[in-house]
Amino acid sequence: MDYTVVGAGAGVAVLLVVVLVLWRRRSSSARQSKQAHDAAQEREPPVGLGETYEFGVTEFADHHSGDRVAVGKVEGFVVFTEDIPKRVSEGDVIRATITSFNRDKTSADAIFEGAA
Template identity: 50%
Template structure:
C-alpha cells in the first residue's frame, strides 16, 4: 500500500515537472509569447514619430525613472513614449501635448517633455 502511494506521488511529481518543462520549451504562456512577438516587431519597425515632433498622448500609467523622477507613459501608434516634466495633478487618461526629445538606443521607445495638459 505504501509503495502504491509513493508510486502515485512520483507520477504526479513527474507530470508536474513535465508540464513545467513543456511550457519552457514552448516559450511560456500564450500571453508571454504574444508579448515577445510584439516586442520583436517593435524593434524591427521605424518609430512613428521624429525628434522635435509635437504630439498629443494620453497617460496610460506612471513610472519612476532611475533618476527618481516620475514619468508618464503613453503610446503613439503602439510606440512607447516616456514623458518627463509632467504636472503633479496629472492622472492616467489625462491628455498631454508633448515634444519628442530623444529615442532609446534601439529606437523602441522615446523620451518627451510635457508642454501642457490638454
C-alpha cells in the first residue's frame, strides 16, 4: 500500500472540510447581516426632525456636495452630520439637529450644534 497517496488523500479531505466549515460560517454571518438590515428597514427611525441628539463620531465621509460629514449612530440609526469643524475627530461626542431623512428613512442628515 502506498501511504503517500493515502496521506495526500486524507490531507485533501481535511482541507475540503475546513473550506466547507469556513464557507458555512461566512454564509451564516451574511444571513444575519441581511436579517438585521431588513429589520432596520421596517422600524421607525429613533430620531425626529428638528430634535437634537448627542452621539459619537465613528468616521468621516465625503458628502455629495464635496463637504466632509461626520458619521455616527443614535440607537444604531446612522446620522450624517454636516458643518463639522476641523477640530472634531473620530471618537468625539457631538450634538446635532436632525434636518432630513433619506428616502427610505434608513438614515438621517443633521447639522452640527456643538461638541458635547
